[in-house]
Amino acid sequence: MAKIHVDMARSLGTVDRKIFGGFVEHLGRCIYGGIYEEGSLLSDEQGFRKDVMAAVRGLQTPVLRWPGGNFVSGYHWTDGIGPVEKRPRQLELAWHSVESNRFGTDEFMEYCRVLGVEPYLCVNMGSGTMDEARAWVEYCNGTGDTYWANLRRQNGHEEPYNVKYWGLGNEMYGDWQIGHLSPEDYVKKAIEFAKVMKWTDPSIQLVGCGQQGWHAWDRVVIEGLAPWIDYYSIHLYTGSANHYSNVFAPALADLAIKSSQALIEAARFTQKIKHPIYIAYDEWNVWYRQHTPESRLEEQYTLSDALAVSVYLNTFIRHSDVVKMANLAQLVNVIAPIFTSPEGLFLQTIYHPLRLYAEQMQEIALDVHVDSEQMALTTEQEQAPWGQHFANLGPFQLLDVTATRDEAGKVLTLAVVNRDSERAHETTIKLAEEATITEFTAYEVNGPEVDSLNSFTEQAVVAAQERVLEAPGSVRTLSYTFPAHSLTVLRLQLA
Ligand code: AHR
Structure with a gap:
């Protein structure tokens, strides 16, 4: 997790x-x-x-x-x-x-x-x-x-x-x-x-x-x-x-x-x-x-x-x-x-x-603590273009995350990239202070596989979907499963 x-x-x-x-x-x-x-x-x-x-x-x-x-x-x-x-x-x-x-x-x-x-x-x-x-x-x-x-x-x-x-x-x-x-x-x-x-x-x-x-x-x-x-x-x-x-x-x-x-x-x-x-x-x-x-x-x-x-x-x-x-x-x-x-x-x-x-x-970028599965590059990945340039910077977390909030502290957005090409990652999201989440929307960019592309004939193979989810009430902790090869932007409205 x-x-x-x-x-x-x-x-x-x-x-x-x-x-x-x-x-x-x-x-x-x-x-x-x-x-x-x-x-x-x-x-x-x-x-x-x-x-x-x-x-x-x-x-x-x-x-x-x-x-x-x-x-x-x-x-x-x-x-x-x-x-x-x-x-x-x-x-x-x-x-x-x-x-x-x-x-x-x-x-x-x-x-x-x-x-x-x-x-x-x-x-x-x-x-x-x-x-x-x-x-x-x-x-x-x-x-x-x-x-x-x-x-x-x-x-x-x-x-x-x-x-x-x-x-x-x-x-x-x-x-x-x-x-x-x-x-x-x-x-x-x-x-x-x-x-x-x-x-x-x-x-x-x-x-x-x-x-x-x-x-x-x-x-x-x-x-x-x-x-x-x-x-x-x-x-x-x-x-x-x-x-x-x-x-x-x-x-x-x-x-x-x-x-x-x-x-x-x-x-x-x-x-x-x-x-x-x-x-x-x-x-x-x-x-x-x-x-x-x-x-x-x-x-x-x-x-x-x-x-x-x-x-x-x-x-x-x-x-x-x-x-x-x-x-x-x-x-x-x-x-x-x-x-x-x-x-x-x-x-x-x-x-x-x-x-x-x-x-x-x-408006405001936040320092987020992320603890997700890590991956080092294999020799094959290292030898692929660019691999050799950054292999020594690894291992890399499979989830790459940022968070921003508005000035008033009422809107929190998390951008989570699940780089795992095969597996979804179940995740606990915890806020440091008491917060009442009144609205909770997920926007997801995804497609059938990592090689999927759009074209004139198939324009939306990879697209963004919006899902309004049930607000969990006065909670500090949420669970969310980030699908394989996806970007998810979670928008939390806080009271
Ligand atoms: O964006 C293409 C080219 O990449 C730009 O002309 C140049 O600045 C860079 O090398």
Whole structure:
């Protein structure tokens, strides 16, 4: 019998809703044919796919990162403004495609406005200059009578966009990036970008380009950039066709956060930095099958992947004190929860936990004690993709759990991922204080087996079910059996 103990007073921090953020890159069918398809019967007069917008609304996405990704290191934002027919078609080197620039800054801002989403722009630190970066800040946020602010007005946008979040380049450590740099060179260059961007608009918040927290890159960059940045980014994708390697791999996300946080705190302490530096986990997902430009990175997600995504979300919630933004890579078609064709869309398995968490998680993360069966990776699982990277972090509990409550202490939600592919786990849930449970609802994401997937023809093989259960009365203890390979979000209303 597994045990979950919850103490409503043991707060871990405030859950920042930006952890439910998204990311859209000019890559494959993410923008064109994904969120934007001019002339389609499914699109509105601005070219935004209405069915996609409805699905995005379901995710309650609070912040959207754009335009890349690798794409940004060759992107000149000025190509994407002004009359569409005059915009240049550019050879695009990151994904070996042609960028028509039909969708640019003003279209992205309009998309965010319509959806009520906060924009997060990443600047080009590959082939781009600091002048371009600071001009972009002025174009978006400028209020004076200056060239770039006036150009925005001339393009029909009188009011500034007030873009708060700005990324200082994408994955500048990688040789797959145009203009990649050593950490020392990145620090030098990023400080110059940061200076002119902040001088243009001191209210903006900057995101330094991080790796995974455990590399030499992270030590040098955090130490050098700490005075300038408000967020430090982490990018990490995991995934494996082997179920256990897949669902235990997000343990690496936990390590990445802890490693980055330790470096951040050391830099703040030694340099006497007063402002907080948070983590923006601005690319994450399960991604392991589709890597080539020809495949357009169009993953098809299984139930196992949906459970891995749930463990990622649990990990961010457990680190609520420092993870204040996370951006699932990506939103549509490209390693994404929403999959379109010109005729419609279907929701991938991973859509369901993303929606449930955004809907059900409350403001305060709680420290939960979990005692469930443990499992070490077998040699076969270790040898599967990703297995070798985290085998030494095990053994792993089969139940992965987080809890959140509202400010008033009236709603408690538990997110429980049963990673066991075969067995249900009977569990006792105990609250530390007297509580009267007046309503008790269970939302479950599950499907026939860990390999089950959704498709255009079978849209709901993996789906979320809601069950309102009999409230047990004035109790501190509940019993619940978590089915094999499931995510269960329990919502308890307390009196
Ligand atoms: O999201 C796909 C790619 O993964 C992004 O372009 C890049 O930043 C990362 O390597």
